[in-house]
Amino acid sequence: MATLSSSTCYSSSSSSSSLYSPSSSSSGNYVRSVSISSVSKRFLPKKISLSSPRYWNVVNMQDGAVTAKTTPLLANEIPVKEEKAKEGGLSVEEEIINVVGSIPDENETVSITVVGASGDLAKKKIFPALFALYYEDCLPKHFTVFGYARSKMTDEELRDMVSRTLTCRIDKRENCSEKMEQFLARCFYHSGQYDSENNFKELDKKLKEHEGGRVSNRLFYLSIPPNIFINVVKSASCSASSSNGWTRVIVEKPFGRDSESSAALTRGLKEYLVEDQIFRIDHYLGKELVENLSVLRFSNLIFEPLWSRQYIRNVQFIFSEDFGTEGRGGYFDSYGIIRDIMQNHLLQILALFAMETPVSLDAEDIRNEKVKVLRSMRPLQLDNVVVGQYKSCIKGGVNYQGYTDDETVPKNSITPTFAAAALFIDNARWDGVPFLMKAGKALHTRRAEIRVQFRHVPGNLYKKNFGMDLDRATNELVIRVQPDEAIFLKINNKVPGLGMKLDRSNLNLHYAARYSKEIPDAYERLLLDAIEGERRLFIRSDELDAAWALFTPLLKELEEKKIVPELYPYGSRGPVGAHYLSAKYNVRWGDISSADYQHE
Ligand SMILES: NC(=O)C1=CN([C@@H]2O[C@H](COP(=O)(O)OP(=O)(O)OC[C@H]3O[C@@H](n4cnc5c(N)ncnc54)[C@H](OP(=O)(O)O)[C@@H]3O)[C@@H](O)[C@H]2O)C=CC1
Numbered sequence: 001m002a003t004l005s006s007s008t009c010y011s012s013s014s015s016s017s018s019l020y021s022p023s024s025s026s027s028g029n030y031v032r033s034v035s036i037s038s039v040s041k042r043f044l045p046k047k048i049s050l051s052s053p054r055y056w057n058v059v060n061m062q063d064g065a066v067t068a069k070t071t072p073l074l075a076n077e078i079p080v081k082e083e084k085a086k087e088g089g090l091s092v093e094e095e096i097i098n099v100v101g102s103i104p105d106e107n108e109t110v111s112i113t114v115v116g117a118s119g120d121l122a123k124k125k126i127f128p129a130l131f132a133l134y135y136e137d138c139l140p141k142h143f144t145v146f147g148y149a150r151s152k153m154t155d156e157e158l159r160d161m162v163s164r165t166l167t168c169r170i171d172k173r174e175n176c177s178e179k180m181e182q183f184l185a186r187c188f189y190h191s192g193q194y195d196s197e198n199n200f201k202e203l204d205k206k207l208k209e210h211e212g213g214r215v216s217n218r219l220f221y222l223s224i225p226p227n228i229f230i231n232v233v234k235s236a237s238c239s240a241s242s243s244n245g246w247t248r249v250i251v252e253k254p255f256g257r258d259s260e261s262s263a264a265l266t267r268g269l270k271e272y273l274v275e276d277q278i279f280r281i282d283h284y285l286g287k288e289l290v291e292n293l294s295v296l297r298f299s300n301l302i303f304e305p306l307w308s309r310q311y312i313r314n315v316q317f318i319f320s321e322d323f324g325t326e327g328r329g330g331y332f333d334s335y336g337i338i339r340d341i342m343q344n345h346l347l348q349i350l351a352l353f354a355m356e357t358p359v360s361l362d363a364e365d366i367r368n369e370k371v372k373v374l375r376s377m378r379p380l381q382l383d384n385v386v387v388g389q390y391k392s393c394i395k396g397g398v399n400y401q402g403y404t405d406d407e408t409v410p411k412n413s414i415t416p417t418f419a420a421a422a423l424f425i426d427n428a429r430w431d432g433v434p435f436l437m438k439a440g441k442a443l444h445t446r447r448a449e450i451r452v453q454f455r456h457v458p459g460n461l462y463k464k465n466f467g468m469d470l471d472r473a474t475n476e477l478v479i480r481v482q483p484d485e486a487i488f489l490k491i492n493n494k495v496p497g498l499g500m501k502l503d504r505s506n507l508n509l510h511y512a513a514r515y516s517k518e519i520p521d522a523y524e525r526l527l528l529d530a531i532e533g534e535r536r537l538f539i540r541s542d543e544l545d546a547a548w549a550l551f552t553p554l555l556k557e558l559e560e561k562k563i564v565p566e567l568y569p570y571g572s573r574g575p576v577g578a579h580y581l582s583a584k585y586n587v588r589w590g591d592i593s594s595a596d597y598q599h600e
Pocket residue numbers: 116117118119120121122149150151194222223224225226228252253254331
């Protein structure tokens with residue numbers, strides 16, 4: 001794929017974009033001249049404002065016409081005549097919407113090849129996400145899905161396998177089985193070795209047949225173990241990359257085990273791909289409430305002024321699963337919970353939470369800010385970390401296996417299935433604020449959330465009404481990523497009546513109650529973004545380097561010193577060491593300290 005320079009991809013061109021502001025438009029004979037990069041029909045609003053950064057970038061000024069460039073038709077410039085807009089009684093903005101909305105995508109095709117199609121992730125997440133996108137009319141008119149793996153399968157067998165995982169989870173259920181049939185008819189399979197250029201040539205031939213001479217855009221999803229990433233990229237690059245459209249590769253985690261192996265992986269990928277072609281996926285970035293984090297921060301006046309050490313006492317990132325490594329012990333044992341969850345999912349959320357305001361919502365501007373905040377962080381230290389491992393437990397007559405009872409896990413494994421850590425950002429905004437993380441498997445509940453605990457009210461007039469425990473009276477903002485998505489703010493208020501009794505209540509945005517539409521799976525959003533060349537939610541290589549730089553010294557020390565994890569029973573709240581760690585920083589874990597928790 002090295003032959004495909006980024007210029008042949010339909011790139012979002014975001015690095016060179018600037019926010020359009022109506023006041024920057026030209027005067028006199030000139031009209032606004034707009035290049036629409038990274039435009040997607042899904043984002044076309046009924047009425048646009050040219051200052052909306054996601055859709056429009058001003059690139060140049062031309063006499064008498066607006067030039068609209070769209071991602072699928074990068075080479076084509078579509079003039080939008082101001083006169084024509086006037087004739088139709090439309091604004092230039094409305095005329096742009098008309099023109100972009102009517103661009104035919106006849107000449108374009110997208111082929112999505114799921115490499116490792118026989119595997120768990122492909123079945124569980126990727127094919128269902130593709131179907132959901134198809135169902136929602138989000139895929140381009142001409143698209144083909146190919147499964148690729150070593151297992152022998154016919155097209156029909158692949159369809160059968162895929163059909164068993166497709167669910168009509170979407171609200172408009174009427175056409176589901178019809179839509180499923182139509183989707184499955186677009187799915188094909190090619191069996192081949194991962195390091196065989198010949199096998200990828202055969203794939204290329206089949207892809208071309210389906211592309212039917214249209215501009216060919218190709219997306220490869222590497223849903224395979226990381227040790228074969230480079231083989232696949234090399235073979236696909238030499239034998240199956242697009243010759244006249246873009247070629248992109250989605251890479252699944254783990255992106256290495258430490259700084260060195262991650263850098264080696266990046267070097268390997270870059271022998272065949274340019275950075276713009278690599279879409280490193282962290283599916284937590286595709287989750288609705290993580291996507292909403294920036295909206296919450298930057299579009300609400302009430303939050304951003306509070307978003308610093310001045311008002312925030314601590315921030316907690318909590319991940320828990322109520323099941324063990326069942327079935328994935330082999331993979332998990334050589335990674336452990338710190339690499340599996342903390343170094344990527346939780347750290348990514350932390351970066352979005354703590355970054356400075358980006359210049360714009362463009363991918364590069366956001367990723368620049370994330371890198372900056374990651375580089376301002378202190379590498380983790382062993383005395384700020386607690387590790388645990390779940391042990392067997394009998395509950396209600398059921399025997400829940402311990403981690404090392406799993407046949408795929410060595411009996412003497414000291415791989416952590418739980419970890420808690422205190423992290424610090426040494427910059428002006430966050431100096432001294434503990435950012436606590438906690439992640440564990442086989443705990444009492446499944447939950448992912450961000451908890452922001454605010455400082456005490458100075459000179460609190462109502463001190464006596466709270467009793468001794470003033471911590472209980474501080475405001476807390478909870479962003480529940482899953483399940484049962486919600487954002488709630490704990491406030492103090494007066495219990496109605498003649499006395500003066502204070503109560504803690506939640507101002508609650510409960511998604512299920514507020515929105516009837518089902519929340520899309522993270523993989524849907526991310527796949528669509530990759531198809532559209534939107535890189536905002538994918539990890540850039542320097543972000544990855546910065547993330548590994550924080551965790552690598554700790555991971556090495558844990559391994560070298562053979563730190564034995566504290567055992568906790570399957571289904572419990574995890575090791576008690578996590579409480580000592582938080583207490584060291586005067587913090588109480590929000591998910592277990594409060595009686596209010598029952599009411600969340
Ligand atoms: N499963 C999950 O929930 C998650 C997975 N991931 C990551 O996604 C990727 C895919 O995950 P998953 O589907 O679980 O992986 P699998 O272990 O199921 O592997 C996917 C496919 O790769 C092929 N394969 C497996 N092992 C080897 C090997 N040693 N050498 C060559 N080919 C092999 C197999 O296909 P065949 O034999 O037919 O060629 C298999 O069906 C991995 O990188 C994983 O870490 C990330 C997050 C969650």
